Amino acid sequence: MNYHISNDKLELAISDMGAEFQSIKKDGTEYLWNGDAKYWHGRSPLLFPYVGRFTGGKYLLNGREYKMGIHGFAKNSLFSAVSSKKDAVIFELQDSEETYKMYPYHFTLRVTYELQENEIKVKYRVLNRSDETMYFGIGGHPGFMVPLEDGLEFSDYYLEFGGRSWPDRVVHTPACYQSGSNIPFKLEEGKKIRLSHRLFDDDAIVLQNMADEVTLKSDKGTRKVKVSYPDMRYLGIWHAPETDAPYICIEPWTSLPSRQDIVEEFKYKHDLLRLAAGGEYSNTWRIAID
Numbered sequence: 001m002n003y004h005i006s007n008d009k010l011e012l013a014i015s016d017m018g019a020e021f022q023s024i025k026k027d028g029t030e031y032l033w034n035g036d037a038k039y040w041h042g043r044s045p046l047l048f049p050y051v052g053r054f055t056g057g058k059y060l061l062n063g064r065e066y067k068m069g070i071h072g073f074a075k076n077s078l079f080s081a082v083s084s085k086k087d088a089v090i091f092e093l094q095d096s097e098e099t100y101k102m103y104p105y106h107f108t109l110r111v112t113y114e115l116q117e118n119e120i121k122v123k124y125r126v127l128n129r130s131d132e133t134m135y136f137g138i139g140g141h142p143g144f145m146v147p148l149e150d151g152l153e154f155s156d157y158y159l160e161f162g163g164r165s166w167p168d169r170v171v172h173t174p175a176c177y178q179s180g181s182n183i184p185f186k187l188e189e190g191k192k193i194r195l196s197h198r199l200f201d202d203d204a205i206v207l208q209n210m211a212d213e214v215t216l217k218s219d220k221g222t223r224k225v226k227v228s229y230p231d232m233r234y235l236g237i238w239h240a241p242e243t244d245a246p247y248i249c250i251e252p253w254t255s256l257p258s259r260q261d262i263v264e265e266f267k268y269k270h271d272l273l274r275l276a277a278g279g280e281y282s283n284t285w286r287i288a289i290d
Helices: 097-102
Strands: 002-006 010-015 020-026 058-061 064-067 080-084 088-094 107-116 119-128 134-136 143-145 157-161 168-172 178-184 192-194 205-208 213-218 225-228 234-238 247-253 273-275 280-289
Touching (some): 002 080, 010 107, 064 097, 213 247, 225 247, 273 280
Antiparallel strands (some): 002 010, 010 020, 058 064, 080 088, 107 119, 119 280, 134 273, 143 247, 157 213, 168 205, 205 234, 225 280, 234 247
16 A cells, blocks of 8 residues: 655655655656666665675574575565654554564564655664664665656766765675675765766675765756765665666665675674664654755
């Protein structure tokens, strides 16, 4: 079921399956990727309780082995809409017998989408209802149409960070696992990445130590999208490799995929979030549509 929220600027549709955006419109123009399976069937999956792949699809915790698919299970879970207003909706997912087999914690995950002028405020709230420390990662994966205007090309666009920065690229193997090394990633003028389809031939670009907002834009057009992620340590930039896919994903993450050939011990994976028994975690990021 889709839930619809709107204000004077924006119209959103969000599915209770995965609490995933289905549409983001401004002035009747669609900004969100349409999920064409020729390139990528997703639109804006919610990544929880893990970001990326596990080596062999499994991990270790307290001496036991657990299996979990790429980007966790939230994207394939049915959420409940616990609050719905004209300009805001709150979705909730609680652990179940099925999730416990993959992830042995009792938790509540709440996702709030709220419209404020031309911005979408996205708030994650995680409650640890277990009697032990809970380890997890969380992140967004929204895809945006490129080009955003008729008459423009993919290569007319670039990503511009909100300030000069000197990020590192978290190097991944061809199988999309961490390689264990990072390298400097040079930005044009200290803040720009020019888009080309070849940019993603080796899959996603994952950055750290970058500015905490980035804008998708073109000097030949007027429409743009700004993503702000002050509480996220990593940023993934992606479209389907070796294709001419007409979209780009701007993905703020709190954590990283597994290392190549290592079945990770959850307790020792340094980038995962740690939430004490009975504790609460929150994280807010925003999408501005112009």
